[in-house]
Amino acid sequence: MTAARGRVAFVLLAPGLTMLTLFLLVPLGLIVVISVFTYSPTQLWLPPVTTANYQKFFHPYYLGVTWTTVRIGLITTLVCAVLGYPLAYFLARLRSRWLGLCLFLLVTPLMVSSVIRIFGWLVILGRQGLVNAALGAAGFARVDLLYNEPAVVVGLTELLLPFMVLPLMTAIETIPRSVEEAARNLGAGSFALFRRVLLPLSLPGLVSGALLVYSVSISALVTPALMGGRKTRMLGNLVYDEVLTSMNWPFASSIAVVLLVVTGAVMVTYLRTMRVLARRVGRP
Amino acid sequence: MRGLEVRDLTRCYSDAVVVGRVSFTAAEGEFVSLLGPSGCGKTTTLRCIAGFETADAGDIRVDGQSLVGLPPHRRDVGLVFQNYALFPHLTVFENVAFGLRLRRRPAAEIARRVDEALRLVDLVGLDARHPSQLSGGQQQRVALARCLALEPRLLLLDEPLSNLDLKLRLQMRTEIRKLQRRLGKTAIYVTHDQGEALALSDQIVVMSRGRVEQIGTPREIYETPRTRFVADFIGASNLLAGSVASASSDGVVVRVGNLSLTSSHGADVASGQAITVLIRPERVRLVLRADDRPGSNLLAGRVVDVVYLGEDLQVSVEVEGRLALTVNLKASDTDKELAPGAAVTVWIAPSDVRVLPAEREAS
Amino acid sequence: MTRASLLTVVVLIYLFLLAPLIIVVAVSFDPTDAFRFPPSGVSLRWYAAFFASETFLRAFFRVSLVVAVVVSVLATAVGGLAAIGLVRFLTRGRTLVETLFLAPIVVPEILLGAALFLYYSRIKMTTSIAGLVLGHLLLAIPYVVRAVAAGLAGIDRSLEEAAMSLGASRPQAFWKVTVPMIRSSLLSGAIFAFIVSFSDINIALFVSGPDTVTLPVHVFSQIIWQADPTIAAASTLQIVLIAALLAVAQRAFRLRVTV
Numbered sequence: 001m002t003a004a005r006g007r008v009a010f011v012l013l014a015p016g017l018t019m020l021t022l023f024l025l026v027p028l029g030l031i032v033v034i035s036v037f038t039y040s041p042t043q044l045w046l047p048p049v050t051t052a053n054y055q056k057f058f059h060p061y062y063l064g065v066t067w068t069t070v071r072i073g074l075i076t077t078l079v080c081a082v083l084g085y086p087l088a089y090f091l092a093r094l095r096s097r098w099l100g101l102c103l104f105l106l107v108t109p110l111m112v113s114s115v116i117r118i119f120g121w122l123v124i125l126g127r128q129g130l131v132n133a134a135l136g137a138a139g140f141a142r143v144d145l146l147y148n149e150p151a152v153v154v155g156l157t158e159l160l161l162p163f164m165v166l167p168l169m170t171a172i173e174t175i176p177r178s179v180e181e182a183a184r185n186l187g188a189g190s191f192a193l194f195r196r197v198l199l200p201l202s203l204p205g206l207v208s209g210a211l212l213v214y215s216v217s218i219s220a221l222v223t224p225a226l227m228g229g230r231k232t233r234m235l236g237n238l239v240y241d242e243v244l245t246s247m248n249w250p251f252a253s254s255i256a257v258v259l260l261v262v263t264g265a266v267m268v269t270y271l272r273t274m275r276v277l278a279r280r281v282g283r284p
Numbered sequence: 285m286r287g288l289e290v291r292d293l294t295r296c297y298s299d300a301v302v303v304g305r306v307s308f309t310a311a312e313g314e315f316v317s318l319l320g321p322s323g324c325g326k327t328t329t330l331r332c333i334a335g336f337e338t339a340d341a342g343d344i345r346v347d348g349q350s351l352v353g354l355p356p357h358r359r360d361v362g363l364v365f366q367n368y369a370l371f372p373h374l375t376v377f378e379n380v381a382f383g384l385r386l387r388r389r390p391a392a393e394i395a396r397r398v399d400e401a402l403r404l405v406d407l408v409g410l411d412a413r414h415p416s417q418l419s420g421g422q423q424q425r426v427a428l429a430r431c432l433a434l435e436p437r438l439l440l441l442d443e444p445l446s447n448l449d450l451k452l453r454l455q456m457r458t459e460i461r462k463l464q465r466r467l468g469k470t471a472i473y474v475t476h477d478q479g480e481a482l483a484l485s486d487q488i489v490v491m492s493r494g495r496v497e498q499i500g501t502p503r504e505i506y507e508t509p510r511t512r513f514v515a516d517f518i519g520a521s522n523l524l525a526g527s528v529a530s531a532s533s534d535g536v537v538v539r540v541g542n543l544s545l546t547s548s549h550g551a552d553v554a555s556g557q558a559i560t561v562l563i564r565p566e567r568v569r570l571v572l573r574a575d576d577r578p579g580s581n582l583l584a585g586r587v588v589d590v591v592y593l594g595e596d597l598q599v600s601v602e603v604e605g606r607l608a609l610t611v612n613l614k615a616s617d618t619d620k621e622l623a624p625g626a627a628v629t630v631w632i633a634p635s636d637v638r639v640l641p642a643e644r645e646a647s
Numbered sequence: 648m649t650r651a652s653l654l655t656v657v658v659l660i661y662l663f664l665l666a667p668l669i670i671v672v673a674v675s676f677d678p679t680d681a682f683r684f685p686p687s688g689v690s691l692r693w694y695a696a697f698f699a700s701e702t703f704l705r706a707f708f709r710v711s712l713v714v715a716v717v718v719s720v721l722a723t724a725v726g727g728l729a730a731i732g733l734v735r736f737l738t739r740g741r742t743l744v745e746t747l748f749l750a751p752i753v754v755p756e757i758l759l760g761a762a763l764f765l766y767y768s769r770i771k772m773t774t775s776i777a778g779l780v781l782g783h784l785l786l787a788i789p790y791v792v793r794a795v796a797a798g799l800a801g802i803d804r805s806l807e808e809a810a811m812s813l814g815a816s817r818p819q820a821f822w823k824v825t826v827p828m829i830r831s832s833l834l835s836g837a838i839f840a841f842i843v844s845f846s847d848i849n850i851a852l853f854v855s856g857p858d859t860v861t862l863p864v865h866v867f868s869q870i871i872w873q874a875d876p877t878i879a880a881a882s883t884l885q886i887v888l889i890a891a892l893l894a895v896a897q898r899a900f901r902l903r904v905t906v
Contacts, residue, residue, distance in 0.1 A: 005736050006736075008736045009737045012728045013744065015728065017747070019725060020750070020785075023781050024750060024754075024785055026766065030765060031765060087660050090653060104894065105661060105665065106664070109668055111846060112886050113846040113862075113866070113885065115866045116882040116885060117667040117668065119667070119874075120666065120667020122870065123879075158664060161663075161664055178369035179371060181365070182363070184335075184336075184355075185357070185359075185362070185431075186383035186386065187357050187383050187434070188357055188382075188386055192386055196382070216755070218755075219756070239757055240761075240853075243761050244853070249765060252761065260755070263753070268753060271749070271753070
């Protein structure tokens with residue numbers, strides 16, 4: 001690399017790199033450091049290094065929250081995969097006139113703040129909400145649809161479905177239509193076609209989508225906070241409470257570090273899978 | 285009847301008629317080509333037979349059973365795709381075994397039938413390879429074997445050779461024909477290459493703009509084209525516009541400009557009717573002495589251009605000052621040099637003059 | 648599965664996907680606060696309430712909108728320059744730098760929020776617009792870098808070479824040929840940066856203070872404390888704003904969102 005090019009590169013990259021270092025790397029480093037400090041109600045944290053915060057994790061309550069988080073993450077991913085596949089297939093095979101509109105309808109909810117979508121669900125599922133109003137009108141008793149785990153799964157699924165559909169759609173597009181037709185010509189009905197041809201060939205997309213959905217759902221905060229009630233608490237809720245309410249920052253940091261490690265590993269795998277996929281499609 | 289019967293097949297997209305009342309039959313074991321330029325509806329017709337397009341009207345029967353309404357995976361017709369459409373994630377063996385596995389045949393039977401199919405297409409020993417590791421010609425054979433393993437009643441081939449280079453194309457052409465004959469399978473072959481169609485087929489269905497122009501044996505299509513389109517599409521032609529001077533069952537005399545030409549073929553035309561004369565370039569003779577030939581169809585001409593093609597000489601001749609004729613001669617037949625400007629006499633045997641109904645120009 | 652049944656399934660899934668948004672919009676026009684669907688009438692009562700509410704207006708216009716615009720401009724500038732440096736000028740250590748710029752995507756948003764909160768308090772930075780802007784920049788810069796890097800990669804080098812053969816110097820060729828061609832990448836990056844900032848809740852929940860309440864945060868607290876359809880009106884306005892921006896981005900730049 002010539003000196004001149006090196007200089008230009010430096011100038012161009014400096015603002016971004018500085019920004020990221022100061023406001024990404026340092027804060028994250030700080031969290032890792034704090035996670036091994038001791039909690040102090042008066043001074044927030046004190047130097048004596050300890051593993052007490054990580055040990056606190058093994059308390060049944062916190063293990064329970066962790067298990068709830070993992071469970072909700074897995075169920076959400078599964079539901080997203082089941083609902084997302086038909087949608088991804090449909091979009092991948094759609095002629096371009098309608099594709100624009102369909103993609104727009106898929107992406108817009110994604111870009112709107114999650115609180116708004118959750119508010120909508122609260123209206124639909126709430127005690128005084130639409131479903132119950134319909135039930136009441138039909139003569140049935142009102143049902144408690146909110147403030148439980150299924151409600152959180154519903155909220156997260158609706159939130160994260162586009163994350164599953166987009167990579168999956170890209171993967172299915174790489175399967176030539178003629179290969180599908182060949183399978184049909186050889187006698188494959190819809191299920192056989194899916195099992196023997198579509199699924200194996202679209203697996204990278206499915207894996208990408210699953211990784212993405214999983215990693216975002218295990219770090220959810222707003223959805224469980226508004227739809228989960230007291231019974232359904234996830235690690236995200238814990239972090240929020242410990243940071244802003246209990247002010248036990250060392251403990252909050254340890255939870256954060258655990259989440260970071262798990263999510264980080266998942267996301268790195270995701271990015272790698274996406275790169276493999278992109279090479280197949282021929283897009284940068 | 286055994287074999288394929290297509291009757292009045294029609295398929296429209298919005299206002300355009302892609303396939304318009306197409307009818308033809310293929311007897312059991314016959315090799316029938318659908319031949320025409322791109323957009324003529326031949327591929328759509330094939331896809332209707334395979335079930336990937338739904339006809340708006342008409343019937344398709346295989347061995348007497350109607351296929352209309354049957355989804356593609358229940359039709360028992362084998363389709364060889366233009367781009368082969370091999371399953372990239374499966375080995376050659378698994379590709380060929382695919383249909384058999386779907387039908388839950390026992391493993392021993394599958395192994396035997398796959399082996400047989402690969403032997404038929406001369407592709408033994410590549411079982412464990414993936415499609416990406418094969419050449420184009422090899423992939424094509426796998427696609428063929430994949431269909432043959434299921435012993436379908438009907439074999440459909442959608443321009444299977446168009447992605448291969450010339451030499452391979454000619455080689456595969458012969459092999460496909462040999463294989464088809466050996467197995468006695470009814471085959472429908474879509475192509476835009478007239479050479480291919482002429483070489484391979486028992487019957488050719490010439491199509492243009494969604495309609496059938498003519499059905500016949502290769503010889504019939506070449507020597508007695510019934511429309512201007514067919515004459516033009518198959519082989520090279522001299523096509524001259526003219527009108528009928530007189531017609532009888534023994535022959536037709538036509539006037540082209542102020543020339544008179546005699547055809548020894550009776551044609552269904554009336555005096556005064558506008559017609560097109562077809563003369564194949566290789567049937568035109570250049571004669572040295574005017575009295576070497578009987579009187580009619582002798583024309584005085586002048587050489588305009590000579591193109592040396594190695595085996596052939598393509599000579600453009602201007603006849604009677606106005607008409608342009610292309611004459612194909614074997615280079616070995618003429619020992620004298622034909623130079624532009626040379627005076628020549630052109631003679632065409634009355635049996636080589638064909639009269640076709642004039643067609644309205646395409647709108 | 649026939650085409651008809653696939654279509655039915657797809658429509659149902661789309662309805663599921665869009666249901667909350669549709670309901671929110673519908674409720675915002677209902678004259679009553681009974682959260683009924685279909686709405687019993689059409690009324691702009693809640694929109695009037697929105698425009699009469701000091702807190703909502705502040706959150707929407709003086710915090711969220713301002714932050715989003717600033718983030719959009721800064722992210723495009725910083726990200727755009729970084730992308731150019733990354734693709735065209737950096738040869739050694741490229742993967743590392745690339746990873747660094749995409750790193751914020753790997754970190755869960757709530758962790759970014761929590762980390763920034765702790766960091767800000769450590770460096771004794773009080774809650775401010777700047778704090779929000781910096782947090783949102785973390786989310787937005789990867790989008791911009793990816794969009795511009797992809798745009799640059801798709802440009803044929805021979806076009807610059809053609810310009811040089813016609814007499815342009817290398818920087819001139821770059822400025823006159825390449826930069827206009829990545830204009831759409833820059834603009835789409837800018838639009839996404841805006842949207843990402845405006846919609847963010849996870850970082851804002853940690854980093855916003857009493858006078859820097861963003862719209863999503865305000866909606867959040869309103870849902871908890873006092874749910875009335877003014878929330879629906881505010882939400883509908885946000886939906887319309889974002890949908891409009893997305894439509895522009897999609898139409899003008901034929902966008903394909905990659906996640």
